[in-house]
Amino acid sequence: MSRLNDYRELVPKGTIDFLNRLAEQVKGRKILHINSTKLGGGVAEMLWSDVLLLQDIGIDAEWQIISGTEEFFNVTKSFHNALQGHDQHLSQKMLEAYLEVNRENAKRLSIDAHYVVIHDPQPAALIESRPAQGKWVWRCHIDISRPQWKVWSFLKQFVVNYDAAVFSLPRFAQRLPIAQFLIYPSIDPLSDKNRDLSPQEQAQILSRLNVPTDKPMLLQVSRFDRFKDPLGVIQTYRLVKKHHDVRLVLAGGEATDDPEGKTVLSEVREAARDDPDIHILLLPPDANLEINALQRAATIVLQKSLREGFGLTVAEAMWKGKPVIGSSTGGITVQLLYGVTGFTVNSVEGAAFRIHHLLDNPEVMTKIGEDGREYVRQNFLITRNLGDWLALMSYLGRAT
Amino acid sequence: MRVKIAKYSFLFTGCWELKEMVGRSARDEQQLLEAIEEIPLDSLSYHTQSFFLRHKYIAGPYPNDFATWAAIQVRDRVLGEKLGILDPYDFENLEALRTEIVNIIDEHLSQLQIIPRVIYGEPFHFMQSRIIEVPTGLEARTLREFRKILATVDASAVYYHNFEAILRLGRRMGDFALWIDEQLDLPELAKKISSLDFYMTSLESIRQRIIKLCDEVLVKEAPE
Numbered sequence: 001m002s003r004l005n006d007y008r009e010l011v012p013k014g015t016i017d018f019l020n021r022l023a024e025q026v027k028g029r030k031i032l033h034i035n036s037t038k039l040g041g042g043v044a045e046m047l048w049s050d051v052l053l054l055q056d057i058g059i060d061a062e063w064q065i066i067s068g069t070e071e072f073f074n075v076t077k078s079f080h081n082a083l084q085g086h087d088q089h090l091s092q093k094m095l096e097a098y099l100e101v102n103r104e105n106a107k108r109l110s111i112d113a114h115y116v117v118i119h120d121p122q123p124a125a126l127i128e129s130r131p132a133q134g135k136w137v138w139r140c141h142i143d144i145s146r147p148q149w150k151v152w153s154f155l156k157q158f159v160v161n162y163d164a165a166v167f168s169l170p171r172f173a174q175r176l177p178i179a180q181f182l183i184y185p186s187i188d189p190l191s192d193k194n195r196d197l198s199p200q201e202q203a204q205i206l207s208r209l210n211v212p213t214d215k216p217m218l219l220q221v222s223r224f225d226r227f228k229d230p231l232g233v234i235q236t237y238r239l240v241k242k243h244h245d246v247r248l249v250l251a252g253g254e255a256t257d258d259p260e261g262k263t264v265l266s267e268v269r270e271a272a273r274d275d276p277d278i279h280i281l282l283l284p285p286d287a288n289l290e291i292n293a294l295q296r297a298a299t300i301v302l303q304k305s306l307r308e309g310f311g312l313t314v315a316e317a318m319w320k321g322k323p324v325i326g327s328s329t330g331g332i333t334v335q336l337l338y339g340v341t342g343f344t345v346n347s348v349e350g351a352a353f354r355i356h357h358l359l360d361n362p363e364v365m366t367k368i369g370e371d372g373r374e375y376v377r378q379n380f381l382i383t384r385n386l387g388d389w390l391a392l393m394s395y396l397g398r399a400t
Numbered sequence: 401m402r403v404k405i406a407k408y409s410f411l412f413t414g415c416w417e418l419k420e421m422v423g424r425s426a427r428d429e430q431q432l433l434e435a436i437e438e439i440p441l442d443s444l445s446y447h448t449q450s451f452f453l454r455h456k457y458i459a460g461p462y463p464n465d466f467a468t469w470a471a472i473q474v475r476d477r478v479l480g481e482k483l484g485i486l487d488p489y490d491f492e493n494l495e496a497l498r499t500e501i502v503n504i505i506d507e508h509l510s511q512l513q514i515i516p517r518v519i520y521g522e523p524f525h526f527m528q529s530r531i532i533e534v535p536t537g538l539e540a541r542t543l544r545e546f547r548k549i550l551a552t553v554d555a556s557a558v559y560y561h562n563f564e565a566i567l568r569l570g571r572r573m574g575d576f577a578l579w580i581d582e583q584l585d586l587p588e589l590a591k592k593i594s595s596l597d598f599y600m601t602s603l604e605s606i607r608q609r610i611i612k613l614c615d616e617v618l619v620k621e622a623p624e
Contacts, residue, residue, distance in 0.1 A: 012554075012555065013552060013554075013555075014414075014552055014555065014557075017554070018414050018534065018536065018556065021414070022416055022532070022534045025534070167421070170525035170527055171425075171523070173421040173423055173525065174423075175423060176423070179420060180420065180423060181419060182419040182420070183419075333522075379454070387416050388416075388418065390416075391417075391532045394532055395418055395532060
């Protein structure tokens, strides 16, 4: 029995047989994914499942990571911030360090495949070493709708040499002379982060995390990153707390490619002061079961990001039947259809108002939770992502 | 009633929609109009018809993206209503649909002093469909076989044989009705299927309605 078959009962009817048929169009081809980390963050998480499923369906799929110095990751973090619109200064020396690490990785990695998919800016310059054969795709997971132009111009000189680019939202599209496709990210319903948990399993994990379940729980799961606005979440909680006795859990992992995490975390601890109902959990990158248990225990899940690539934690919570309140930014707006599958808000006050509304109307929470789960089943499960990649490979293959 | 066996089997074909960005957007209704005049037909198709491949829920008040954008993002409910009622099945082809959309927006703008634009909302981002056909390997030679496969086949096959076939491939009756008429010699059933209102519903609902129509014929048929 293949791994893909395990999804049969979770996905819409006919999906698995259909994917097997679609895969026949590209069977025997090799696809190579390259990114900068195997742990931490949504990209790495998605790639673990993607690669296994591609292999399972008969595609020769491989995943390699680039290695880099601390200086390199500081530079790429600045890239990340600049591409999301924040002012960053990048010196010539920093850009040289970026290029040098890419050149070294090009020598070290075997980058020969029918399809090479480069994820995000870190390995983007590998395109300079592309072999004559094969289609190269740049997969950008971050919000580059308002980039700092100097940095984008630097990166763009590499992007234009790809055969296609893939973005997570239409608004991330850029003026480029290459084809640009839209692929929404997805979640794996059978991964430790999303699989069903028994009540005992859930209780044990929460007890280990020292999170009581005696009060309604507000939860935000995200890296400790300014773009996720953890301080805004604490302000929201304080507005809600005036009328409802709730707990707030801020649970965040640290990605190995994010040097800023520690600074933000200390600011959050300072803001929480000694409130016993605020729980700040710094989780290791592989704390998938812990996040799963927290999302299942939550009453309402928040994703109050100021900027967001896609915000897969929203789909994760929706899959668990939880009502989600998220900011009107990035991919959150695609997942939360206002009043149908969740609520989008634009401020601390807006988030607090919606939390009040939901806590006072449990039947609305139930309905939103059910519809949210169904919406994720149709649109944001990994089987849909698999189909998109198979279709893209088929399409690019025909264009040869 | 005798079981009719087709000379040529019905081959179920599904499809996968690859979403390509056109790289063009509109922040006001004039820009929307100008872009609609120029976009490829694959883009027009994406925003008016392949919607059904992507949404089980209607993600806005209307079943096409232009109307929803006008109503929600621009907050021009009048234009939203005028565009929302458009049914692609009323038009000979996508080019005719494009002409009608352009006429509606043009007429609407001619009555206004100020061009409505997004202030807090999102611009309209033009996309286009790249439809990848996927033969399912499933085939039927009788109505009973057809009905059985239809009940379980991926919903994209329902889309392909009814939306794609009619609106983009020019097979005006739709593949299901055409085969039932020509191969099974059941013109009444074919007519009922081709008369269904495909537009204001979902793929699952269309599937169920066609199955029901097949069942009405099958109860009169002798068992195979």
